[in-house]
Amino acid sequence: xxxQLIRETPAKVFLVLFSLxxxxxxxxxxxxxxxxxxxxxxxxxxxxxxxxxxxxxxAEAVAAISCSGxxxxxxxxxxxxxxxxxxxxxxxxxxxxxxxxxNCSADVESGDxxxxxxxxxxxxxxxxxxxxxxxxxxxxxxxxSKSLELEKHxxxxxxxxxxxxxxxxxxxxxxxxxxxxxxxxxxxxxxNASSPASVVATVPYYSxxxxxxxLFNGRDYEWKGATAKWMKSNKTNFIEFVTSPNNPDCLLYxxxxxxxxxxxxxxxxxxxxxxxxxxxxxxxxxxxxxKLSGHAGxxxxxxxxxxENVYNKVSDYLHYNSVGGASRDTQSRLxxxxxxxxxxxxxxxxxxxxxxxxxxxxxxxxxxxxxxxxRFSLQQLSPQYCTYFKKIRDPSPAYAWLKCENEEDTNxxxxxxxxxxxxxxTGFGASTRYTRLSLLKTDDHFEMLLQKLKPLVTSPDENxxxxxxx
Amino acid sequence: xxxQLIRETPAKVFLVLFSLxxxxxxxxxxxxxxxxxxxxxxxxxxxxxxxxxxxxxxAEAVAAISCSGxxxxxxxxxxxxxxxxxxxxxxxxxxxxxxxxxNCSADVESGDxxxxxxxxxxxxxxxxxxxxxxxxxxxxxxxxSKSLELEKHxxxxxxxxxxxxxxxxxxxxxxxxxxxxxxxxxxxxxxNASSPASVVATVPYYSxxxxxxxLFNGRDYEWKGATAKWMKSNKTNFIEFVTSPNNPDCLLYxxxxxxxxxxxxxxxxxxxxxxxxxxxxxxxxxxxxxKLSGHAGxxxxxxxxxxENVYNKVSDYLHYNSVGGASRDTQSRLxxxxxxxxxxxxxxxxxxxxxxxxxxxxxxxxxxxxxxxxRFSLQQLSPQYCTYFKKIRDPSPAYAWLKCENEEDTNxxxxxxxxxxxxxxTGFGASTRYTRLSLLKTDDHFEMLLQKLKPLVTSPDENxxxxxxx
Numbered sequence: 059x060x061x062q063l064i065r066e067t068p069a070k071v072f073l074v075l076f077s078l079x080x081x082x083x084x085x086x087x088x089x090x091x092x093x094x095x096x097x098x099x100x101x102x103x104x105x106x107x108x109x110x111x112x113x114x115x116x117a118e119a120v121a122a123i124s125c126s127g128x129x130x131x132x133x134x135x136x137x138x139x140x141x142x143x144x145x146x147x148x149x150x151x152x153x154x155x156x157x158x159x160x161n162c163s164a165d166v167e168s169g170d171x172x173x174x175x176x177x178x179x180x181x182x183x184x185x186x187x188x189x190x191x192x193x194x195x196x197x198x199x200x201x202x203s204k205s206l207e208l209e210k211h212x213x214x215x216x217x218x219x220x221x222x223x224x225x226x227x228x229x230x231x232x233x234x235x236x237x238x239x240x241x242x243x244x245x246x247x248x249x250n251a252s253s254p255a256s257v258v259a260t261v262p263y264y265s266x267x268x269x270x271x272x273l274f275n276g277r278d279y280e281w282k283g284a285t286a287k288w289m290k291s292n293k294t295n296f297i298e299f300v301t302s303p304n305n306p307d308c309l310l311y312x313x314x315x316x317x318x319x320x321x322x323x324x325x326x327x328x329x330x331x332x333x334x335x336x337x338x339x340x341x342x343x344x345x346x347x348x349k350l351s352g353h354a355g356x357x358x359x360x361x362x363x364x365x366e367n368v369y370n371k372v373s374d375y376l377h378y379n380s381v382g383g384a385s386r387d388t389q390s391r392l393x394x395x396x397x398x399x400x401x402x403x404x405x406x407x408x409x410x411x412x413x414x415x416x417x418x419x420x421x422x423x424x425x426x427x428x429x430x431x432x433r434f435s436l437q438q439l440s441p442q443y444c445t446y447f448k449k450i451r452d453p454s455p456a457y458a459w460l461k462c463e464n465e466e467d468t469n470x471x472x473x474x475x476x477x478x479x480x481x482x483x484t485g486f487g488a489s490t491r492y493t494r495l496s497l498l499k500t501d502d503h504f505e506m507l508l509q510k511l512k513p514l515v516t517s518p519d520e521n522x523x524x525x526x527x528x
Numbered sequence: 529x530x531x532q533l534i535r536e537t538p539a540k541v542f543l544v545l546f547s548l549x550x551x552x553x554x555x556x557x558x559x560x561x562x563x564x565x566x567x568x569x570x571x572x573x574x575x576x577x578x579x580x581x582x583x584x585x586x587a588e589a590v591a592a593i594s595c596s597g598x599x600x601x602x603x604x605x606x607x608x609x610x611x612x613x614x615x616x617x618x619x620x621x622x623x624x625x626x627x628x629x630x631n632c633s634a635d636v637e638s639g640d641x642x643x644x645x646x647x648x649x650x651x652x653x654x655x656x657x658x659x660x661x662x663x664x665x666x667x668x669x670x671x672x673s674k675s676l677e678l679e680k681h682x683x684x685x686x687x688x689x690x691x692x693x694x695x696x697x698x699x700x701x702x703x704x705x706x707x708x709x710x711x712x713x714x715x716x717x718x719x720n721a722s723s724p725a726s727v728v729a730t731v732p733y734y735s736x737x738x739x740x741x742x743l744f745n746g747r748d749y750e751w752k753g754a755t756a757k758w759m760k761s762n763k764t765n766f767i768e769f770v771t772s773p774n775n776p777d778c779l780l781y782x783x784x785x786x787x788x789x790x791x792x793x794x795x796x797x798x799x800x801x802x803x804x805x806x807x808x809x810x811x812x813x814x815x816x817x818x819k820l821s822g823h824a825g826x827x828x829x830x831x832x833x834x835x836e837n838v839y840n841k842v843s844d845y846l847h848y849n850s851v852g853g854a855s856r857d858t859q860s861r862l863x864x865x866x867x868x869x870x871x872x873x874x875x876x877x878x879x880x881x882x883x884x885x886x887x888x889x890x891x892x893x894x895x896x897x898x899x900x901x902x903r904f905s906l907q908q909l910s911p912q913y914c915t916y917f918k919k920i921r922d923p924s925p926a927y928a929w930l931k932c933e934n935e936e937d938t939n940x941x942x943x944x945x946x947x948x949x950x951x952x953x954t955g956f957g958a959s960t961r962y963t964r965l966s967l968l969k970t971d972d973h974f975e976m977l978l979q980k981l982k983p984l985v986t987s988p989d990e991n992x993x994x995x996x997x998x
Contacts, residue, residue, distance in 0.1 A: 075546075076546050076549065079549040079550055080549055083552050106585075106588075107581065107584040107585060108653075109588065109653040110584035110587055110588055110656045110658070111577065111653070112653050112654070112656065113656040113658040114577040114580035114581070114584045114658050115576075116658070118576075118579065118580055121579075121660055130662070132663060132860070133659075134664075134669075134678070134859065134860040134863050136670055136676050136677060137677070168667065170665075174665065175662050178660070178665070179661070181661055182661060182662075183579040184582070184661070185662075186580045186582065186584075186659070186661065187658070188580070189656070189861060190591055190648070190652065190655070191648030191652060191655025191656065191657075191865065191868075192600065192649050192655075193602060193603070194604075194825040195640075195642060195644065195645055195648070195823050196640050197638065197825060198825075199825065200605065200606050200615070205604055206606050207605070207607070233703055233850040236848075236849070237850045240849070244743075266848070269848050270848040270849075273714075273845065274849075275746050275747045275748065276744065276745050276747070277745045277746070353665050354666060354667045355664040355668075355669065355855070355857065356664075356855050357850055357851065357855045357856070375743065378736070379706070379707060379740075379849070380702075380706050380707045380850075381704055381706050381824075381827065384855075385703070385825070385827045385828070385854075385858045386825035386826065387823075387825065387857055387858045387861050388855045390602070391857050393604050
């Protein structure tokens, strides 16, 4: 067939075709191996990365560093031989986090929401963010210090999840909800009153309320402790914190005093952590990205505020505290994540399904273990109808509120510490018979918790002294 | 020659070569026009963007939107037909910012450091930042809330510029230096003293000090106004703000009271804005990225603190205010910019040369204009030896501190406002005969300032009523 073809094709035409083919190959070749303006990529449009390429390559190279599933490397990590080091989960070490330390405590002290890290790894392409060097240098963004697009998407998200009614309410952004909590205490305190406003919360309460109110020590407000103490007194000039679901016990609460100055902290009012019986509709409500998307490091929270005066005072506070409440870079990054979360609602990539399933399984495992003896008990949580999932769903709390039931175990956090578990037993205004275990960290943290808790549960007493060798 | 070649080449060999060449053509072709795993890019390594590609393409497409040099589009901008809208400089409008408004005031009120925007556009590839969806989700980064790499590079930068001695001092990061100012007031106030610490500053002072101290209204400190009032009194329990170079008059200042509790605000102590006679070496010094790189929207500042107690109290404040002082995302982004600034020192891409040249020219133009009549005067600044540039250099202040010299012009900001210039006349504790003009914004803002100021300077009186039509 070859000979026939050559015979039938005039030699000159054939040679021209061959030469063209060779030239085309030379062109393609050059284009590949030399970045030269003479050989621009065929079909190149504005969409072919140029100035972003270096940063994109760097980010992908760092993401490709293997940390054995027990850690991760970041572009801004500490360098070792010019390469960011793996940052390992607690109890793992070695350059690639592959070494399990033998004498290491399970650290379940903090509410670090790393359980959502795998979610974002699974959504790598959708959640990558590229910022130019000249991105949002100004103090002002689209609405003074606030991104209008982010505001719009946050309101849409609350409507889609059905956890808050946001119409007719002002929205402020803060550096985490933390910054907003004191801003709201300031804004709700009457000025020049005969005595400072009394700030209270129901026991067990999130320790930040007390620490913050005492440290800022404003002349117009002061910390007055447990709400219950004041139930029978004159309730004028009180500011009540209501955390719902509560941190640490994860129960849904309402205001106990019923006054007009209530700050509803809804950090955990998302389907990850609780059934959503109905949308919250209070006059002052705070939320945080930390417990929605898991981006605690971004320091971003928000509050809905009904009253214009309170809103104005919070805005003043944010101006004088930090010239507006949240980094404009961070707002850009998080806008992307709210978009991803919205787009995936109801699909297999639904972050609420992901979070709920992860925490439900953890809670179930912990419950089975704890109930195998009478040494410890957990808070009582029951399945509830959830308007988001449209079904009765199991509990999936962010924290276990563990009680030591043995008479001699008066300090539960110490009992656990001796058994190799770092928990949080103080700051909640509650008995030291209780301690908080975080269920929010990585699988590694949770598995280590189960491993350390098992011997404590099964051999109630004698282990508490020599258990530290685990 | 063609016939000869064919005759001399065995037909079969020739055909094989031609077929190979064609196959190679097909391969290259497919690789270009179809993204298919069967045709992976030749020479592809880990460095070929995959999951970052969508975000990179989006960023480049948005950066390519033309806003006529009078604005820019951002990836998180408000959408118009699915595309982020141009955000125009003051006085420009239209979808591509090409329309100059006819009756528009020159807005030189704020210290928005947009004069550095072109610098970062010129360094696009070096300053692009890519963040993954799972980047630094934890509250903690490499040193609790602080990036160790950023700390290291900031210290290196101060050493390279020669504007501060940082050895033996603690470093804290804040949400802008703003957050740190009140944190330091808190930390320097004695607890449980018989009376609150007196917080003072030399007139004309940066209005934030007063506003912040009054708003937070802590029980341990209170605002006491101008330093000069207290020179002859007992100076125990005073906290003095010293801004050097000063905002608004850009002069270098030292402590007037000479006490131990002095907060040196060195926001402008960079070669952009002032000669650097020697490195600052005070016990408490604050700086901000806003005035170093121009990234005001990132909300990032830092303080060097000599005393461990003060450092610990500032750290407590930052914990209770916002769980650490700066978004970890923002820290990653800014690390990149500090690296670029360091790498370019002494080269043609030196940011300090860029900033200095820009501001020196603006100051010169303004000086020439103002000195053409006696209606206004400017603060007196003289050339000084700069250890950074290793020569005597002209002034290049961030602000003009303008005085109205005509007897009837008692409110200088109002005089300018009538002439179509928005300046800042209040808050400095100074006479209303003075007002501040920002020289830090875009070329558009500065050119508009000159255009509006010209008729005011040249026709002293009668213009003030009908000038608003400019």
